Amino acid sequence: MSEQVVATEQDLLLSRFPEVVKPDERKGYDGYIVDSKALLDFAKTLRDDLGYDYLSSVTGVDYLPEGKMEVVYHAYKTTGGAPLVFKVQVPREKPVVPSLVSIYPGADFQEREAWDLLGIKFEGHPNLKRILMWEGFHGHPLRKDWHEPYYEEEHKPYKSRWPEGKAFRAEDRNPFGKNVDYPAGFDPAKWTPDISDALIYEGLGRIEKPHDDLPTEQIIVNLGPQHPSTHGVFRMVVTLDGETIVDLEPVMGYLHRNHEKIGERNTWLMNMPFTDRLDYLSPMSNNFGYALAVEKLLGVKPPERAEYIRVIMAELTRIQNHIFAIGMFLNDMGAFFTPSLYAIEERELILDVFEAVAGSRMMVNYFRFGGVARDIPEDVMQKIHDLAFERLPRRIDELDRYLTNSEIVRARGEGVGVLTAEQAIAYSTAGPVLRASGVPYDVRRAEPYGIYDRFDFDVAVRYHGDVYDRYLIRMDEVRQSIRIIQQALKQIPEGPIMTGKPQYQHRVPPGESYGRVEGPKGELGFYVVSNGKGNPWRYHVRAPSFINLTALAEMAKGHKVADIVVILGSIDIVLGEVDR
Amino acid sequence: MSTDDLNSPEYKDKIPEELQGTVAITTLDRIYNWGRRNSLWPMMFGLACCAIEMICTAAARFDFARFGMEVMRSSPRQADVMIVAGTVTKKMLPQVVRLYNQMADPKYVVAMGACASGGGPFKEGYNVVSGIDKYLPVDVYIPGCPPTPQALIYGLMKLQQKVDKQSIKEVYREAGKEIPIPVLGPDIMDPRDYDKIREYTLKKAEAEAQAATAAESAQSA
Ligand code: SF4
Numbered sequence: 001m002s003e004q005v006v007a008t009e010q011d012l013l014l015s016r017f018p019e020v021v022k023p024d025e026r027k028g029y030d031g032y033i034v035d036s037k038a039l040l041d042f043a044k045t046l047r048d049d050l051g052y053d054y055l056s057s058v059t060g061v062d063y064l065p066e067g068k069m070e071v072v073y074h075a076y077k078t079t080g081g082a083p084l085v086f087k088v089q090v091p092r093e094k095p096v097v098p099s100l101v102s103i104y105p106g107a108d109f110q111e112r113e114a115w116d117l118l119g120i121k122f123e124g125h126p127n128l129k130r131i132l133m134w135e136g137f138h139g140h141p142l143r144k145d146w147h148e149p150y151y152e153e154e155h156k157p158y159k160s161r162w163p164e165g166k167a168f169r170a171e172d173r174n175p176f177g178k179n180v181d182y183p184a185g186f187d188p189a190k191w192t193p194d195i196s197d198a199l200i201y202e203g204l205g206r207i208e209k210p211h212d213d214l215p216t217e218q219i220i221v222n223l224g225p226q227h228p229s230t231h232g233v234f235r236m237v238v239t240l241d242g243e244t245i246v247d248l249e250p251v252m253g254y255l256h257r258n259h260e261k262i263g264e265r266n267t268w269l270m271n272m273p274f275t276d277r278l279d280y281l282s283p284m285s286n287n288f289g290y291a292l293a294v295e296k297l298l299g300v301k302p303p304e305r306a307e308y309i310r311v312i313m314a315e316l317t318r319i320q321n322h323i324f325a326i327g328m329f330l331n332d333m334g335a336f337f338t339p340s341l342y343a344i345e346e347r348e349l350i351l352d353v354f355e356a357v358a359g360s361r362m363m364v365n366y367f368r369f370g371g372v373a374r375d376i377p378e379d380v381m382q383k384i385h386d387l388a389f390e391r392l393p394r395r396i397d398e399l400d401r402y403l404t405n406s407e408i409v410r411a412r413g414e415g416v417g418v419l420t421a422e423q424a425i426a427y428s429t430a431g432p433v434l435r436a437s438g439v440p441y442d443v444r445r446a447e448p449y450g451i452y453d454r455f456d457f458d459v460a461v462r463y464h465g466d467v468y469d470r471y472l473i474r475m476d477e478v479r480q481s482i483r484i485i486q487q488a489l490k491q492i493p494e495g496p497i498m499t500g501k502p503q504y505q506h507r508v509p510p511g512e513s514y515g516r517v518e519g520p521k522g523e524l525g526f527y528v529v530s531n532g533k534g535n536p537w538r539y540h541v542r543a544p545s546f547i548n549l550t551a552l553a554e555m556a557k558g559h560k561v562a563d564i565v566v567i568l569g570s571i572d573i574v575l576g577e578v579d580r
Numbered sequence: 581m582s583t584d585d586l587n588s589p590e591y592k593d594k595i596p597e598e599l600q601g602t603v604a605i606t607t608l609d610r611i612y613n614w615g616r617r618n619s620l621w622p623m624m625f626g627l628a629c630c631a632i633e634m635i636c637t638a639a640a641r642f643d644f645a646r647f648g649m650e651v652m653r654s655s656p657r658q659a660d661v662m663i664v665a666g667t668v669t670k671k672m673l674p675q676v677v678r679l680y681n682q683m684a685d686p687k688y689v690v691a692m693g694a695c696a697s698g699g700g701p702f703k704e705g706y707n708v709v710s711g712i713d714k715y716l717p718v719d720v721y722i723p724g725c726p727p728t729p730q731a732l733i734y735g736l737m738k739l740q741q742k743v744d745k746q747s748i749k750e751v752y753r754e755a756g757k758e759i760p761i762p763v764l765g766p767d768i769m770d771p772r773d774y775d776k777i778r779e780y781t782l783k784k785a786e787a788e789a790q791a792a793t794a795a796e797s798a799q800s801a
Contacts, residue, residue: 132707133671133707134671134764136764136765136766137764137766138766141706148704148705148706149706150703150704150710151704152704170703170704170710171710175776175780176773176776176777176780177714178709178710178714178770179699179703179704179705179706179708179709180767180768180769181767182765182766182767182769182777182780182784183766183781183784184781184785184787184788185781185782185784186765186777186781187778187781188763188765188769188774188777188778189774189778191763191765191769225672225675226625226675226679227654228624228654232626232627232628232631233626233627233672233675253669253671253707254669254671254672254675255627255628255666255667255669255672256669256671256707257628257667257669257702257705257707258702258704258705258706258707259702259705261706262702262704262705265704274701277628277629277701277702280628280629280632281632337638340635340639341639341640344636344639344640345639345640345641348636348639348641361633361728362629362632362726363725363726575628576628579669
């Protein structure tokens, strides 16, 4: 049945777009290659006629040897199912692609990122500026021929360190003793300072004469990057009319740690610990996503016990993430730190479990391709058991009792930061933000991975799309996660935890792969391309926190300035993932 | 705290017996530092993953309120110690330096974690500063990725020991001295390095021109 559906879909697309749309026939690749001229029509057909209403990921790949740049899109139906992948190829020297923002507004930040890091121009993009680096930075760093100041070799492990291990400090080779490099002929005295800010201020919307009878002035206010409510180093620039937000622009990149560039030099396995540091509040889920993506390419499957361990760990992660998010969210509402103390208390117990199995509280580096690194010891199993059956349900009820009907939470949450279902889909939001707007889309159900199809759980969904519902969704999800863990604990079999022998170096067959999981923040995807060598050719992270921010301006407009703090808290971002 | 800790050892015997435990004789340095070391207020300022461990240190289980450090201040004007908790990026660096400049003297910097100390796992990244000590004077380095809350507390206790040893004269010697704020150019630029940068880029341009002419002549030949 599904075979046939796919076939007709393909027929329809190929017959409607003869010549300009072709199936991608490279070995290990999937989807369609679309001529850039036809891209807009193609996307419109996908969205309007085929029901692919959710554009999940947009990214670019630099195929240096072929002299091509490729933009890769992953679209989904919000009713569930596999992705439809389509690509546009353009010459490297002149990479211009039409922008999809008019059809899928969620492409906004992702296209800006591709411009910033790869130098792909998106024609028709309303606001094509750099997003992670600053305006004026030299070059587009993810291009394969762009080298960073500390560049040593194309790929790790570097010869200089291995196997004879001649240690040196990268600083010692740099003329400045720092991680800097400047283009030839550059003169700092003639440098006009960074124009990013001016561009942002200019781009912000204003309303003409908001009050007929009052001569007022709209002011621009910067919140962040150092601000107690921004959950890290995030900045929002807002135009205010009195206290009311007229327009908002999120500014990010203050924690851009070059994850992808470093990831493309690393060996496949070396990236595992780096994924921990993406969304550092939910390392296990990050591991999960990356492991899935690479396992697809390798064609390995973890043994039963490992599958169960993965689920238990991923759900524990979700619980600790959500209760931490709730605690921090209450901080943002003004209940400073007391609710957080309750939340962190539970989180600590879960971190103890992580520490016991993985050796580190936060940076777990626990998953391996084809399994997990260590088995869960008997006493830790008992601990998880106690948590899942005794303590957590009780403590969640307690939190619920304290907070859910608290007047402050309701007054500041209800009707604030509303996102309708249509908007939520259009902006490609994911996770709790999407589900609080009435879209029951959860990757665990929509396209089950691992062994999620075996468990009995409900996809939490709420319908108001406001801040309060986003809070409630997290409560609901914690309960569902507990349910899943309880089932997993009952079913988990004995057995090995790894398929094959543990390996350091993996020979990954050439091809592309996209692994996605429902992380606590939303759909976390890893797009990897292998060229058969020991390192990924492309390693891209579809970061839910980052893409959820696309909708921030929409949610904030019209509310008071104090509300943005709460709205931002309700999205639950982690800067490590936003900026990567 | 008992007066014993406060007494200067050399005066201890001079206190009449009936007043021991009530009266302390001490030096100005000692009592001044005693006050400072027990109220080191950190700036509420987290950069990355390490900040989460810092939050945990402030929470119930580890609770650095026991050492007088729980008063996290969001304003640099009210803070004594900047815990650089996480990766410092080039884009964030001007703000970090500015925050440091805005802190009142005497001020301290703790580099928490591998990233703040030396760039950590992201050292080679093009947007990563390899250690905040390239720009700010660091008092305590705490290794770890992230350092556990215990390690952070240990680091802060080391800082207390440092405070104990300082004298008032020395503490304010550097007061009011500002660090030039780095500028975002094609790459991050330290204003103190401008001459060096110019020299470097000129040389680079020359080398490139030479290489170009060499290639040209090779082609024509
Ligand atoms: S030292 Fe490790 S935990 Fe701390 S900020 Fe750096 S990567 Fe994150």
